[in-house]
Amino acid sequence: MSFDVSDVLSRSADVALQREDSVVIWEIKELQEQRYVRIYGEVQHPNKYAYFKGMTIGDLVLQAGGFKEGAIESYIEVSRRHNYEQASTKAANMVELFQFNINRDLSMMDKDERFLLSAYDYVYVRKAPSYFEQKTVSVEGEVQFPGQYSIRSKKERISDVIKRAGGLTDHAYVSGASLYRRIEIEETDTTTRSVDELQRENKQAMERLKLSKEDQMAYVDSLMFQTTKKTKATRVELQLDKILKDTASIFNYHLREGDRIFIPEVSExxxxxxxxxxxxxxxxxxxxxxxxxxxxxxxxxxxxxxxxxxxxxxxxxxxxxxxxxxxxxxxxxxxxxxxxPEKEEKERVGVATWLAIASTFSSLALAVAAILPR
Missing domain, CATH: 3.10.560.10 (Outer membrane lipoprotein wza domain like)
Known part of the structure; x- marks a missing residue:
């Protein structure tokens, strides 16, 4: 049964207790959905964080470990969901969007300093369009300067990096040149462990993230069917002789990170x-x-x-x-x-199989004989 605590304290409506009764008074926080905010993009630790009243974008970025080197501070976006009342009147847009500038010291422009985050806000920190981390390829074998080379631009091709490597040696076997390129392969691993086992194993992680019960179930579900990406080096057709004759050749590919170009010595x-x-x-x-x-x-x-x-x-x-x-x-x-290659071996029919076939035909013959009129 339920009762009003204030009525009990004022003795206007007291409740008589019986033996082995339990009285539970819930804290308001326990009756509310856990409030959080999320941050994505160019911060050190993008994740979900507990929300507190008066929280700013700077507070959230600080909790997330600060900006990464490639973050652009002039384009930070906040996505805010509509509450129940707003959702019934603002059906045209699912969320409200806000854009801000923030400095590296996590201070904001004067006009934006008053902006406070609300529970369930999503904050997106974008990467600067012109920022790139170094990407490397390797040139091995019969070139003047074999080794690792950074990709200079998105337009750089195989002929460009061969030139940077000093060109081919006199012993290079051009027709034997090969290119190995990394590709990503998705693999889905289905675990045989039960939901209870996964919950026990990941209890501390879920408590640390302060996930609601709904989010905990979603987290466990994601562990049941995990998709992993594996990188595999694949050999790509490379006709270097055509590239050297004409840099417009279709085989003069744009370079990608992890490419390995190998030019062998002339083989006899x-x-x-x-x-x-x-x-x-x-x-x-x-x-x-x-x-x-x-x-x-x-x-x-x-x-x-x-x-x-x-x-x-x-x-x-x-x-x-x-x-x-x-x-x-x-x-x-x-x-x-x-x-x-070897011929495929045909499966031989053993004695037991022949006996089973003979027995089947014998039974069939007896059945037919029994049906036919005499």
Missing amino acids: EVHVGGAILNPVGLAYEKGRKAGYYIDRSGGFSDKANKRKVYVVNSDGTTKVTKSFIFTRYPSVLPGSKIVV
Whole structure:
């Protein structure tokens, strides 16, 4: 049962207690949604923070560890949700937006100093459009000055960084140059742990963030299905000979952070591997095709899939065998690798399987014989 505490204290409406009764008087804060503000963008620790009366943008930025180096103080935006009364009359806009300037010492312009944050405000600190952290690529192999290079601008291309590296040496194998580029792959990990286990394991973290019960459930849900981004280096086709002849070539890519350009030394060998009798490295002979090198390495093994032979060139490109009436093996370049794959083994039917099939047909024959008239 509920009662009015003021009535009890004034004895105008006292309540008689019985044995094992419990009296609970709630604090006003416990009956309200926990009040907070959020900050995003170019601060040291973007996060959710507890709101207090009289809180300013400077207070919030200070709690978030201050600005990052790339923050632009002249463009700070505050997003404010409508309360219940406003929401029924201001349906055109979901939120109110405010824009401010703030100095590095966290002081504001005179006209903005009076602006105070409200509970549930979102503050966005933007990055300066002209601010960039250094991005690096590496040039390795047969160049005059191999090593790491910063990307000068968004327009810089492969030909530019080759020039900065002093150009190619006399031993460079231009046709074998390769480019390795990092790409992001998203992977979703589904945990087998229960909600209760996740709540227990992350109790301290949720208490530190002062999350409401609703936010705690959302936080646990996010742990159930976590998407992680992994970076993988992928080989990209690079025809450096075309780039050096014409910088407008489609292969003269714009540089990206983490790019690795490798120019090998001139190779005089061809390697043959896979389902052959003698995997070996052989001297390159101009004009010879894959079949010639396979014969020189002892020929195919019994498991060889002759129609699937392919050649991997030094620049990462692949050539395959073409079969119609005749088999035409691909051409070979210095440094190429000839690969002979094995045939796929067909699953053999065992004795037990044959017995099961015979038993099925026998049962079927008996059933048919029983149905037919005699």
